[in-house]
Amino acid sequence: MLKVDVITLFPEMIEGAVSHGVLGQAVKSDLLSVKAHTPREFTEDKHRTVDDRPFGGGDGMIMLAEPLKKTIEKVQHNTSKVVYLSPQGRTLNAAIAKEFSKEEHLIFICGRYGGIDQRIINEYVDEELSIGDYVLSGGELGALVIIDALARFIPGVLGHGESAEKDSFSDGLLEQPNFTRPREFLGQDVPEVLVGGNHKVIGEWKDKVSALVTLKKRPDLFREYIKVETEKYNSLKKKKTAAP
Numbered sequence: 001m002l003k004v005d006v007i008t009l010f011p012e013m014i015e016g017a018v019s020h021g022v023l024g025q026a027v028k029s030d031l032l033s034v035k036a037h038t039p040r041e042f043t044e045d046k047h048r049t050v051d052d053r054p055f056g057g058g059d060g061m062i063m064l065a066e067p068l069k070k071t072i073e074k075v076q077h078n079t080s081k082v083v084y085l086s087p088q089g090r091t092l093n094a095a096i097a098k099e100f101s102k103e104e105h106l107i108f109i110c111g112r113y114g115g116i117d118q119r120i121i122n123e124y125v126d127e128e129l130s131i132g133d134y135v136l137s138g139g140e141l142g143a144l145v146i147i148d149a150l151a152r153f154i155p156g157v158l159g160h161g162e163s164a165e166k167d168s169f170s171d172g173l174l175e176q177p178n179f180t181r182p183r184e185f186l187g188q189d190v191p192e193v194l195v196g197g198n199h200k201v202i203g204e205w206k207d208k209v210s211a212l213v214t215l216k217k218r219p220d221l222f223r224e225y226i227k228v229e230t231e232k233y234n235s236l237k238k239k240k241t242a243a244p
């Protein structure tokens, strides 16, 4: 079972977020374990100080190395992969999430203020990871995005015993429009094809519209989809011609 330890000044942010929905179910069924640890537990001074002013000046504070060291060493063991959520990291994508889902033990370090002491990164961090190019107030949302994305690749989390390969969102295309009751709302009808009940025709409609939506709204995703599908087709053809 994949074990995740998150080092953060706001453990409730993590605990709250992983106790709902698909993630909550995965944790409850022991498919995944997520625990949060605050460096404040490892401070010894009266004010439980976890940050200090940066050498060389500059506004903002830096998270102190000592409390972080103690927290990491409390949770770390030889198979741990230590990830620092940081704008300097490579940007998360589905391939990285899938890779991470295969790990035994992940330790996510979440920065606050202006970041953490560089010596912690030098000594403990295996890799830095970013969830995108915008200013955030901390790494916690990054940790949660990764946990949510990787959980779907854990067999059983999505309920039907398979992993995310069968995830209805993981063919790399955007979704076709979705409708539920009533049949008519705000003067708009549900497309007839979806009400018809002919599953072959409905399937073709969904595939076509989802490709068109992707082509229109995210041509970059569409190009990637065509590339992947072409590779699949070519390797299938090769296998056919290779096998007698």
Ligand SMILES: CC(C)(C)c1cccc(C(=O)NCC2(NC(=O)c3cccc4nocc34)CCCC2)c1
Pocket: 085, 086, 087, 111, 112, 113, 114, 115, 116, 129, 130, 131, 132, 133, 134, 135, 136, 137, 138, 139, 142, 143
């Ligand atoms: C990207 C760019 C806009 C150029 C930029 C340049 C310099 C600093 C920051 C910035 O946001 N610094 C603040 C902190 N940010 C993040 O931790 C963080 C930010 C973004 C994606 C992330 N994915 O995981 C963690 C992430 C770092 C320490 C406390 C929060 C952002």
